[in-house]
Amino acid sequence: MSARQRITADTPPRKRKTVTLSTITEKKALGEPIVMVTAYDYPSASVAEEAGVDLVLVGDSGAMTVLGYQSTVPVTLDEMLMLAAAARRGLTTPMLIGDLPFGSYEGSNVEAVKTAQRFVKEAGCDAVKLERGGSSVERARAIVEAGIPVMGHVGLTPQTAIALGGYRSQGRTAEKAMQVVEDALALQEAGCFAIVFEAVPAELSEAVMPHIEIPAIGIGAGPATDGQVLVFHDLLGIYDGHAARFVKRYANIREQMVAGVSRYAEDVRTRAYPEPDHTYTMAPDEAARLRAELKALDHSPSEL
Numbered sequence: 001m002s003a004r005q006r007i008t009a010d011t012p013p014r015k016r017k018t019v020t021l022s023t024i025t026e027k028k029a030l031g032e033p034i035v036m037v038t039a040y041d042y043p044s045a046s047v048a049e050e051a052g053v054d055l056v057l058v059g060d061s062g063a064m065t066v067l068g069y070q071s072t073v074p075v076t077l078d079e080m081l082m083l084a085a086a087a088r089r090g091l092t093t094p095m096l097i098g099d100l101p102f103g104s105y106e107g108s109n110v111e112a113v114k115t116a117q118r119f120v121k122e123a124g125c126d127a128v129k130l131e132r133g134g135s136s137v138e139r140a141r142a143i144v145e146a147g148i149p150v151m152g153h154v155g156l157t158p159q160t161a162i163a164l165g166g167y168r169s170q171g172r173t174a175e176k177a178m179q180v181v182e183d184a185l186a187l188q189e190a191g192c193f194a195i196v197f198e199a200v201p202a203e204l205s206e207a208v209m210p211h212i213e214i215p216a217i218g219i220g221a222g223p224a225t226d227g228q229v230l231v232f233h234d235l236l237g238i239y240d241g242h243a244a245r246f247v248k249r250y251a252n253i254r255e256q257m258v259a260g261v262s263r264y265a266e267d268v269r270t271r272a273y274p275e276p277d278h279t280y281t282m283a284p285d286e287a288a289r290l291r292a293e294l295k296a297l298d299h300s301p302s303e304l
């Protein structure tokens with residue numbers, strides 16, 4: 001193995017080095033793509049761990065994919081902390097980033113720092129992510145000053161999708177693109193360690209990349225960014241809601257899950273399950289004694 005370790009799914013987890021801020025900064029410098037995926041619980045995090053990804057985001061997309069809300073807006077801080085703590089238990093190597101939910105950081109710098117601290121103290125996150133430019137830039141700066149790494153998020157920011165005209169790509173005119181660029185540069189200047197570009201034209205990402213000194217992670221932002229992120233349930237085909245244009249399905253797990261549970265239901269209904277292999281047994285003499293004792297009970301006078 002070279003002095004600098006190249007992590008792949010074939011690298012045994014025991015031998016992988018923990019991903020740190022310097023790891024991803026170095027990856028950017030070397031032009032090595034950064035892999036990020038979301039996870040919301042122990043099993044999804046342990047899959048991400050075993051697959052050898054670099055960054056795991058406990059995204060507020062979990063509001064929809066695992067909690068069944070219609071958007072990311074209703075998810076509470078306590079719900080996000082529970083998901084993040086569960087994901088933490090499935091991870092050793094990747095950096096874990098907690099997504100600050102809508103309404104938990106916008107009000108003031110003090111609120112933002114307190115919320116970020118809860119992700120670190122209670123859920124074991126290494127960093128947090130927040131959405132938008134504007135007032136979020138000051139929130140990001142305050143959290144960074146409090147010693148917690150922050151990832152920014154510009155372009156389509158689902159927490160404020162209504163104000164953006166819905167879940168649609170952003171920055172499609174030069175003027176609108178410049179707003180996205182200005183948000184990104186302001187977040188970079190505020191000390192963010194990385195930034196997500198969501199649902200923006202490839203031309204925008206390509207044009208802005210020479211100005212972005214921190215790792216840029218794209219989701220529906222074309223190939224120019226330093227890395228890519230996808231939602232776990234989208235890429236594995238677990239979530240049956242609408243999939244955005246940028247989603248590539250690498251599996252159709254939901255179909256397999258439905259097929260598996262349907263086969264189980266059928267086996268229970270036809271008594272094909274459980275089979276002897278799934279059943280505990282007693283020694284024949286113990287079973288005979290048990291039957292005799294139960295039979296004796298039938299003949300004993302009622303105690304009532």
Ligand code: KIV
Binds near residue numbers: 057198219229231
């Ligand atoms: O919540 C989420 O999953 C996200 C990613 C799509 C970046 O914010």
